[in-house]
Amino acid sequence: MxxxxxxxxxxxxxLGAASGVSAFGSxxxxxxxxxxxxxxxxxxxxxxxxxxxxxxxxxxxxxxNGSTAPGARAQDAAGQYxxxxxxxxxxxxxxxxxxxxxxxxxxxxxxxxxxxWQALPNILGFDLMRDVKVxxxxxxxxxxxxxxxxxxxxxxxxxxxxxxxxxxKYSNLxxxxxxxxxxxxxxxxxxSTILVVAPAWLNENDAKAGAxxxxxxxxxxxxxxxxxxxxxxxxxxxxxxxxFDVLINSFFSNKSYSSLNNVFVAGHSLGGTFxxxxxxxxxxxxxDPNIAFWTGNCGAYVWPTSTRPVMNNGTCPGQFDEWPYGxxxxxxxxxxxxxxxxxxxxxxxxxxxxxxxxxxxGLLDNGPGDTHCEAQYQGPTHxxxxxxxxATLAQIPAASGHTFDYVANTSHQDYKMFSSVAAQQRxxxxxxxxxxxxxxxxxxxxxxxxSSSNSSKSSAAKVVxxxxxxxxxxxxxxxxxxx
Numbered sequence: 001m002x003x004x005x006x007x008x009x010x011x012x013x014x015l016g017a018a019s020g021v022s023a024f025g026s027x028x029x030x031x032x033x034x035x036x037x038x039x040x041x042x043x044x045x046x047x048x049x050x051x052x053x054x055x056x057x058x059x060x061x062x063x064x065n066g067s068t069a070p071g072a073r074a075q076d077a078a079g080q081y082x083x084x085x086x087x088x089x090x091x092x093x094x095x096x097x098x099x100x101x102x103x104x105x106x107x108x109x110x111x112x113x114x115x116x117w118q119a120l121p122n123i124l125g126f127d128l129m130r131d132v133k134v135x136x137x138x139x140x141x142x143x144x145x146x147x148x149x150x151x152x153x154x155x156x157x158x159x160x161x162x163x164x165x166x167x168x169k170y171s172n173l174x175x176x177x178x179x180x181x182x183x184x185x186x187x188x189x190x191x192s193t194i195l196v197v198a199p200a201w202l203n204e205n206d207a208k209a210g211a212x213x214x215x216x217x218x219x220x221x222x223x224x225x226x227x228x229x230x231x232x233x234x235x236x237x238x239x240x241x242x243x244f245d246v247l248i249n250s251f252f253s254n255k256s257y258s259s260l261n262n263v264f265v266a267g268h269s270l271g272g273t274f275x276x277x278x279x280x281x282x283x284x285x286x287x288d289p290n291i292a293f294w295t296g297n298c299g300a301y302v303w304p305t306s307t308r309p310v311m312n313n314g315t316c317p318g319q320f321d322e323w324p325y326g327x328x329x330x331x332x333x334x335x336x337x338x339x340x341x342x343x344x345x346x347x348x349x350x351x352x353x354x355x356x357x358x359x360x361x362g363l364l365d366n367g368p369g370d371t372h373c374e375a376q377y378q379g380p381t382h383x384x385x386x387x388x389x390x391a392t393l394a395q396i397p398a399a400s401g402h403t404f405d406y407v408a409n410t411s412h413q414d415y416k417m418f419s420s421v422a423a424q425q426r427x428x429x430x431x432x433x434x435x436x437x438x439x440x441x442x443x444x445x446x447x448x449x450x451s452s453s454n455s456s457k458s459s460a461a462k463v464v465x466x467x468x469x470x471x472x473x474x475x476x477x478x479x480x481x482x483x
Contacts, residue, residue: 052125052147053192055182058101060084069104069124071147077107077121080172091413092173099180099419106169113164116209120200123168125175128200130213132250135238138215138230140247141200143171150256152192155432158248159198160267160274162414163222165206170271171198173415174427181424189428193259199247201240204231217243225274226324227281227336239338241278245285252287261290261435264427268296268414273370276359277302277324280352281339289436292356294427296417297382299369300325301389304349304396308377309388316373325374353398358426360417361386362410382412 050057050070057070067082083094083103095103104124111118120128126143134140159174161167175196182189202211202218212218217230219240227241248265251257267275272295279293280302303326321328329335329345339348365382369375379385386404393399405422417423 055101055179055191058179058183060095060100060102063102067102069102071125073122073124075122076124077109077168079105079108080124081105092169092415095176095180096416096419098421099183101176101179101183103176104172104179106172109166109168111206111209111211113166114205116203116205116207117165117211118209119211121168123171126171126196126198130215132247134217134243134246135230135236138217138233138236138238140243141202141213141216142247143167143198143200145175145196148192148195150195150254151258153195153257154193154259154261155428156195156197156251156257156260156263157427158244158263158265159196160265160271161198161201162268163225163270165201165203165224167198167200170267170414171196173418174198174266176415177419177424178428180419181428184424187424187429189424193432194428197247197251199244201225207232222270225270226277227338229337239336241281241283241336241338244278245283248291249285249287252290261433262292262431263290264292264294266294266296266418266427268417269299269412272296272298272360273300273324276357279355279357280304280327281336281348283339284351284439286438286440288351288355288439290438292358292426292431294358294360294423296360296414296423297362297365297369297412298359298386299382300372300375300378300385302326303378303389303392304352304399305392309391310377310379315376320374320377322374325372325378350398353396354401356401358403358405359386359389360405360407360420360423362407362413362417364409364411367412 052071063082063084065082065084069080069082072080081104083105085094093103093105095101107121107123109117109119109121120141122128123143125145125147127146128141129144130139130141132139132142157174157178159167159170161170178189178191178194178196181187182191200216201224202216203222203224204218204220206212207216207218212233215233217236217238218232219228220231224240227239229237229239230243231237248263251260251263265275265278267273275293275295276298282288282291302324303321306321306326306328308320320326322334323336327335327345327348329343332340332343335343361383363383366384367382368380369382369385375385379388390404393402403426405420405426407417407420407422410416410420418427
């Protein structure tokens with residue numbers, strides 16, 4: 001299979017970021033797609049008062065570029081206006097062809113991913129929450145859609161950010177995909193039954209730049225994505241995986257969410273890598289049967305076997321199976337502190353195999369991904385590593401709940417992945433009305449992590465190919481041809 005990459009152009013988010021951060025009305029003009037200039041924002045009474053749970057409020061036919069989005073509030077950050085047609089053609093700044101709904105632009109944010117974010121923005125349609133304590137008074141901030149009745153929520157999607165820690169972007173992308181899916185009447189998606197939540201993973205640069213408040217947890221660099229211990233505030237040092245456990249459990253234990261059946265952890269690129277790593281090491285509890293995982297175009301994986309598809313790399317032969325690329329426990333210190341106590345490699349793998357994990361790959365994503373030596377043992381690109389992982393899992397009968405969806409005409413493009421029909425079917429439709437029996441908590445890993453009822457019954461990981469937004473007949477991708 002010959003694979004070529006498509007590089008996305010800079011788009012609306014870059015324009016918004018260039019203008020800085022502000023509340024509506026603080027800029028005399030804002031650049032829009034197609035060189036449209038929006039005047040000072042005066043909230044349209046029709047759009048601002050629209051029923052945010054009614055899909056008819058989001059149909060593109062009722063809007064034009066630069067319109068105020070439904071549910072807009074005066075304190076929302078700049079950049080979050082309606083996009084009908086982005087002439088710049090960027091992936092994450094415009095709606096995909098099979099959607100008849102609007103695309104809501106991403107919030108402009110002050111600062112940078114390298115120098116640190118200066119503040120977490122006010123996202124249109126979301127509230128920024130700091131109400132779940134993790135370690136003492138410390139908290140993991142998170143964005144949560146507002147205006148939804150907790151008692152009607154059946155599924156929660158926990159959106160993970162990419163390497164820039166841009167939780168505001170990914171919460172918005174998944175929200176846009178959800179709106180698109182609800183606009184497709186054949187899917188039967190009800191906006192009121194799905195809640196998007198996005199943890200705000202901050203690092204030390206963000207703390208210095210101002211984004212982290214006094215009790216907000218933060219981590220060194222991108223170590224949050226591998227379950228590392230926090231570096232602050234003060235002496236607080238919980239693992240990012242533990243902090244995420246606490247956040248998930250807070251929703252399952254909240255009686256206000258009386259209809260909650262299950263949750264998805266979902267991420268693209270480094271967010272997908274976090275998701276797969278968390279699926280591998282997550283401490284099992286009674287909620288495991290009702291937790292599923294969605295990954296898109298991971299840079300590398302925690303490999304579930306001690307061998308690799310490319311064993312002739314030769315530059316780091318002693319490290320390629322160590323965390324976060326494997327679970328070699330010859331030296332216990334190779335395992336993150338989160339899972340080190342009582343760690344049992346085979347038990348951990350068995351729990352992982354029993355979980356419902358959905359891998360999604362763009363058929364044009366031949367970017368290098370993780371450039372570390374250890375990742376090269378998995379293959380040279382995002383796509384080949386995913387295909388090789390599928391081939392590995394296909395030999396493990398216990399991994400029947402692991403599936404692979406391939407999206408045609410798509411490279412490392414986050415919104416095209418989230419908005420593919422296959423992703424929408426998994427994230428917003430399959431199994432939403434099913435609540436599986438709670439797992440036994442008598443012993444770690446035993447009786448836990450069983451996949452949901454909509455998992456495959458076969459002994460090999462499934463593959464689906466998506467073309468032009470439509471699911472087509474299964475395609476067998478030969479891993480050997482991509483090495």
